Amino acid sequence: MSADSNSSSQETPNPAVDGSELIRFDKVTKRFGSNTVLDNLDFSVNSGKHVTLIGPSGSGKTTILRLLMTLMKPDGGTIKVNGEYLTHEVKDGKLVPAGEKHIREIRKNIGMVFQQFNLFPNMKVLRNITEAPISVLGLSKDEAEERARELLDMVGLGDRADAYPTQLSGGQQQRVAIARALAMRPQVLLLDEVTSALDPELVAGVLDVLRDIARSTDITMLCVTHEMNFARDISDQVLMFDSGRIIESGSPDKIFSEPEHDRTREFLNAVL
Amino acid sequence: MMSAKFFENWFLPGVWLTVQITVLSALFAFVVSFVIGVLRTSRWRIVRILSGAYFEIFRSTSALVFMFWIAFTVPMLLHIKFAPMFSGILALGITYGAYGSEIVRGALAAVPAAQREAGIALNFTPMQRLRRIELPQAWPEMLPPFNNLLIELLKGTSLVSLIAVADMTFAGNLKRLVSGDSAPIYTLLLVLYFVFAFILTRVMRLLERRAKARVGQRPAQSGLRALFGGVREKSAIDPITSAGGAK
Ligand SMILES: Nc1ncnc2c1ncn2[C@@H]1O[C@H](COP(=O)(O)OP(=O)(O)O)[C@@H](O)[C@H]1O
Numbered sequence: 001m002s003a004d005s006n007s008s009s010q011e012t013p014n015p016a017v018d019g020s021e022l023i024r025f026d027k028v029t030k031r032f033g034s035n036t037v038l039d040n041l042d043f044s045v046n047s048g049k050h051v052t053l054i055g056p057s058g059s060g061k062t063t064i065l066r067l068l069m070t071l072m073k074p075d076g077g078t079i080k081v082n083g084e085y086l087t088h089e090v091k092d093g094k095l096v097p098a099g100e101k102h103i104r105e106i107r108k109n110i111g112m113v114f115q116q117f118n119l120f121p122n123m124k125v126l127r128n129i130t131e132a133p134i135s136v137l138g139l140s141k142d143e144a145e146e147r148a149r150e151l152l153d154m155v156g157l158g159d160r161a162d163a164y165p166t167q168l169s170g171g172q173q174q175r176v177a178i179a180r181a182l183a184m185r186p187q188v189l190l191l192d193e194v195t196s197a198l199d200p201e202l203v204a205g206v207l208d209v210l211r212d213i214a215r216s217t218d219i220t221m222l223c224v225t226h227e228m229n230f231a232r233d234i235s236d237q238v239l240m241f242d243s244g245r246i247i248e249s250g251s252p253d254k255i256f257s258e259p260e261h262d263r264t265r266e267f268l269n270a271v272l
Numbered sequence: 273m274m275s276a277k278f279f280e281n282w283f284l285p286g287v288w289l290t291v292q293i294t295v296l297s298a299l300f301a302f303v304v305s306f307v308i309g310v311l312r313t314s315r316w317r318i319v320r321i322l323s324g325a326y327f328e329i330f331r332s333t334s335a336l337v338f339m340f341w342i343a344f345t346v347p348m349l350l351h352i353k354f355a356p357m358f359s360g361i362l363a364l365g366i367t368y369g370a371y372g373s374e375i376v377r378g379a380l381a382a383v384p385a386a387q388r389e390a391g392i393a394l395n396f397t398p399m400q401r402l403r404r405i406e407l408p409q410a411w412p413e414m415l416p417p418f419n420n421l422l423i424e425l426l427k428g429t430s431l432v433s434l435i436a437v438a439d440m441t442f443a444g445n446l447k448r449l450v451s452g453d454s455a456p457i458y459t460l461l462l463v464l465y466f467v468f469a470f471i472l473t474r475v476m477r478l479l480e481r482r483a484k485a486r487v488g489q490r491p492a493q494s495g496l497r498a499l500f501g502g503v504r505e506k507s508a509i510d511p512i513t514s515a516g517g518a519k
């Protein structure tokens with residue numbers, strides 16, 4: 001945990017530094033042209049929790065993860081990670097858009113796995129995993145490779161270190177992508193429909209790896225998925241989105257068994 | 273058709289000079305291509321505007337007039353004098369580098385945005401993303417258009433004969449002026465340019481095949497198919513690879 005890295009960019013000490021609140025969205029707005037995708041969205045995720053976002057296509061789930069990963073910027077509101085602003089910093093008592101250096105400092109706590117894997121095709125599997133730890137975290141090659149091999153074993157691909165991504169199945173590529181994200185030791189892992197691009201017979205292998213991670217690590221997970229059984233298994237909390245708003249949230253038992261909202265019921269009927 | 277004296281004093285040195293000028297201006301143009309091409313993808317608008325201006329200006333001016341300008345006008349204005357060969361290489365490198373920057377910019381733009389995003393998610397710096405992800409993937413894309421440009425450059429080197437650099441075209445002109453007979457020597461020059469272009473293409477195809485074969489993307493072709501066969505049908509989204517990257 002990097003609560004100790006809470007820097008001078010804070011105007012007031014934040015309760016989040018006790019480790020309980022890892023992510024906070026505060027009145028976050030995101031627009032694409034005239035299409036307001038997120039409108040004053042508030043929510044928070046506590047450290048170590050597994051939170052699943054569900055909701056119909058286009059409801060803004062991916063947008064939330066991409067904002068957190070700093071792949072796009074909010075049009076309004078603020079996002080905090082460990083109590084520190086993600087895309088803003090405080091200069092002379094004023095909140096200004098953050099520079100690259102500040103963003104990278106906060107972003108190191110966050111890792112992401114993409115629907116389409118996005119492995120680097122120009123690198124072998126092992127180097128896909130070691131490249132960032134070596135050049136970003138400054139690990140030695142030996143350290144990075146040792147850790148990469150452990151992670152590959154964990155995702156069941158210990159024998160494919162020397163393959164190129166194109167030589168692997170989609171399921172294998174996605175497991176490498178999970179290992180690659182974990183190699184950076186993020187506090188929170190963002191998972192955006194990581195099994196949606198896979199052939200059905202490959203889905204279970206990837207979900208098993210994620211279940212394993214959820215069980216055996218204290219990593220926080222923010223997960224968008226249509227695999228409702230998986231969501232029920234691993235989630236501490238489920239957030240139901242519709243049109244960029246959280247219309248219902250609660251434990252998986254509550255959401256899946258006795259949803260309050262009509263929209264939630266409709267949605268679950270459609271996907272289950 | 274060619275006296276031994278002409279052959280030794282003008283023709284052979286001319287051929288050698290053409291080779292030297294081609295290699296040196298290609299290296300210079302290559303560096304310019306990468307520097308300007310990368311700058312044209314910069315996050316900063318002002319950098320994009322300046323490098324874009326370089327591209328627009330030097331692809332639109334006549335390489336020959338520019339060469340005259342460096343060889344004759346600059347020395348007059350600044351009271352410095354370049355060796356004619358240096359002026360030639362400078363003009364060719366700057367001009368063909370402008371064309372080359374478009375190849376580099378285009379190939380970088382063709383790298384899928386998802387690759388950049390994966391790089392951001394792993395917290396690489398923009399420079400690290402460029403060096404380790406974007407350029408290596410763009411590199412095989414660049415080779416076929418670089419091959420075309422290289423051949424254009426080879427043929428363009430004959431312009432230096434007009435600023436009194438005794439390349440092989442210069443030797444040909446000399447032969448015509450002295451003997452009045454131009455058919456054999458110019459025919460020979462055409463064949464020589466073709467042979468040089470053929471050799472360059474051969475080398476570039478080799479590089480391209482190696483860049484791709486490195487990831488088993490396509491079985492390495494050999495013989496005539498490698499030389500004449502289309503290696504171009506691949507799209508930009510294909511996982512393109514070359515661990516070596518742009519050196
Ligand atoms: N880059 C973009 N440009 C324009 N519109 C976008 C972009 N990304 C997402 N959108 C729009 O934002 C809305 C929410 O998208 P998204 O967050 O991907 O939803 P979800 O992941 O829940 O399906 C959709 O209406 C989508 O069309």
Ligand SMILES: [Mg+2]
Pocket residue numbers: 061062063193
């Ligand atoms: Mg989505």
